[in-house]
Amino acid sequence: MTPALCVTNLCVDYGTKRVLDNASLEAASGRITAIIGPNGAGKSTLIKAVMGLVPISSGDIQLLGHKADRRSRKQVAYMPQRTAVDWDFPASALDVVAMGLYADIGWGRPVRRRHLTEALTYLEKVGLADLAKRPIGQLSGGQQQRVFLARALAQKADLYLMDEPFAGVDAATEASILDILKGMKATGRTVICVHHDLQTVTDYFDDAIAFNIRTIASGPVKEVMTPEHLQRAYGGRLLMVAS
Amino acid sequence: MISYNTLIVLLGTGVLGIAAGLTGVFLLLRKRSLLSDAVSHATLPGIALGFLAALALGLDDGRHLPTLLIGAACSGIIGAGAVQWLKDHSRLSEDTAIGVILSSFFGLGIVLLSYIQTLGTGSRAGLDSFLLGQTAALTREEISVTAVMALTVIAAILILRKELTLLCFDPIFTAARGLSLRWLDMLLMALMLAVVCTGLKTVGLILVIALLIIPAATARLWTDRLSLMLILAPLTGGISAASGALISAYIAHMPAGAMIVLIAALFLAISFIIAPAHGLIHWRRRP
Numbered sequence: 001m002t003p004a005l006c007v008t009n010l011c012v013d014y015g016t017k018r019v020l021d022n023a024s025l026e027a028a029s030g031r032i033t034a035i036i037g038p039n040g041a042g043k044s045t046l047i048k049a050v051m052g053l054v055p056i057s058s059g060d061i062q063l064l065g066h067k068a069d070r071r072s073r074k075q076v077a078y079m080p081q082r083t084a085v086d087w088d089f090p091a092s093a094l095d096v097v098a099m100g101l102y103a104d105i106g107w108g109r110p111v112r113r114r115h116l117t118e119a120l121t122y123l124e125k126v127g128l129a130d131l132a133k134r135p136i137g138q139l140s141g142g143q144q145q146r147v148f149l150a151r152a153l154a155q156k157a158d159l160y161l162m163d164e165p166f167a168g169v170d171a172a173t174e175a176s177i178l179d180i181l182k183g184m185k186a187t188g189r190t191v192i193c194v195h196h197d198l199q200t201v202t203d204y205f206d207d208a209i210a211f212n213i214r215t216i217a218s219g220p221v222k223e224v225m226t227p228e229h230l231q232r233a234y235g236g237r238l239l240m241v242a243s
Numbered sequence: 244m245i246s247y248n249t250l251i252v253l254l255g256t257g258v259l260g261i262a263a264g265l266t267g268v269f270l271l272l273r274k275r276s277l278l279s280d281a282v283s284h285a286t287l288p289g290i291a292l293g294f295l296a297a298l299a300l301g302l303d304d305g306r307h308l309p310t311l312l313i314g315a316a317c318s319g320i321i322g323a324g325a326v327q328w329l330k331d332h333s334r335l336s337e338d339t340a341i342g343v344i345l346s347s348f349f350g351l352g353i354v355l356l357s358y359i360q361t362l363g364t365g366s367r368a369g370l371d372s373f374l375l376g377q378t379a380a381l382t383r384e385e386i387s388v389t390a391v392m393a394l395t396v397i398a399a400i401l402i403l404r405k406e407l408t409l410l411c412f413d414p415i416f417t418a419a420r421g422l423s424l425r426w427l428d429m430l431l432m433a434l435m436l437a438v439v440c441t442g443l444k445t446v447g448l449i450l451v452i453a454l455l456i457i458p459a460a461t462a463r464l465w466t467d468r469l470s471l472m473l474i475l476a477p478l479t480g481g482i483s484a485a486s487g488a489l490i491s492a493y494i495a496h497m498p499a500g501a502m503i504v505l506i507a508a509l510f511l512a513i514s515f516i517i518a519p520a521h522g523l524i525h526w527r528r529r530p
Binding site: 048051052053074084085086089091092095099103105107108109110111135137138 | 272402403404405406408409411412413415416418419420421422463466467468469471472
């Protein structure tokens with residue numbers, strides 16, 4: 001089976017600093033994969049490079065069996081970190097979810113009532129239908145994260161790239177986000193998340209990629225989450241956790 | 244009874260106020276309000292050079308509106324480009340770059356205007372009106388240019404409302420969806436430049452920024468819904484512009500720009516006190 005994401009010898013430079021160095025990795029179709037690694041390991045940059053948001057210096061990216069370009073990226077939904085936007089924006093939860101439908105609606109065409117009705121079904125899926133009209137600035141961090149998730153769902157993609165979907169949410173929200181991800185997997189979608197909390201990797205994910213500028217290890221979580229791999233990915237900083 | 248001429252002036256400035264209000268909402272949400280101040284001040288050298296060019300070409304003793312506007316637009320674009328360049332290629336932050344460009348372009352413009360005065364052609368009076376606006380002296384031609392430009396801006400914003408919203412709320416997501424941030428930002432800048440150039444004759448370049456910022460800020464105080472902001476901002480913008488123009492038409496030597504800005508500011512001040520959710524009274528009452 002073709003991997004959902006296949007990256008070969010990817011290099012990305014920010015000025016003179018090399019942030020991804022010959023990174024190669026694969027993420028299997030129909031599974032939930034975590035990308036783990038320390039701060040500054042280039043995890044977010046990796047997903048941004050896959051989405052064409054940062055220029056790549058060299059290397060090859062395949063999405064769902066096709067070279068990554070404008071066309072193949074239409075099958076991919078990207079969920080930025082919640083902190084990437086200013087939530088003091090005049091929009092309701094429903095408005096933000098409807099943004100996931102904009103490409104469907106067509107550029108230059110207005111959002112119609114039926115689009116809002118459709119957007120509402122995605123808010124229902126993340127359990128926020130009753131907050132549809134609430135200004136996003138008045139939502140809690142966890143609710144904002146679920147609004148982002150609903151917007152990603154609205155894109156009806158085959159592959160979902162999520163930057164820290166579990167960051168800064170409470171335990172209940174974390175559980176409900178996990179349920180949604182599992183539901184997506186059950187319908188044959190592929191989910192790849194940048195993830196920070198090493199404690200939960202084995203419980204939440206099928207596969208993991210330990211990453212630091214390049215791939216340290218990848219495969220089923222049990223095989224990746226070994227002290228030796230983590231030591232190599234995190235360096236001396238993980239000594240306490242590993243012991 | 245309002246004369247036909249006054250009525251035309253009111254309509255022209257009203258439509259300009261509506262266009263400025265709509266554009267201002269997106270400038271405010273994209274946090275680019277102050278850049279419009281740099282651009283509007285940066286139009287002055289272009290106006291002066293346009294005047295000299297028109298004079299050299301023998302068009303209308305220099306006060307040839309299309310040439311002046313093209314000059315204004317060109318130097319406005321150069322000003323905006325210079326702010327961007329300074330920000331990208333130096334360690335200066337955007338607000339510093341704006342301060343530098345705004346004052347130096349404006350200074351250059353004033354020097355050029357003074358030079359034009361020494362030419363002794365006696366037509367500098369026409370250029371003075373670009374500083375503070377002079378609605379009463381607007382010609383029929385100027386009013387139609389204003390109306391056409393403003394209506395174009397309004398139409399563009401209504402058609403691209405969805406895309407501009409996405410750009411302002413979540414630029415990363417916008418780019419991930421395959422839209423070009425560069426083009427969308429340039430479009431927003433173009434709309435702003437169109438409003439600035441259109442407003443030069445009516446509000447004047449020193450205060451045209453107020454027509455972009457204040458109605459949008461007023462609308463933001465009233466609501467957390469973009470759709471409502473896009474009604475309130477053009478509404479207060481249009482009313483301020485038209486009523487300011489009307490008052491200045493009846494009081495001799497009253498610059499229209501200043502009157503328009505004061506009325507817009509009055510709307511803002513009232514909103515600041517009584518607006519629901521974000522207003523002072525409501526805020527005070529909160530536990």
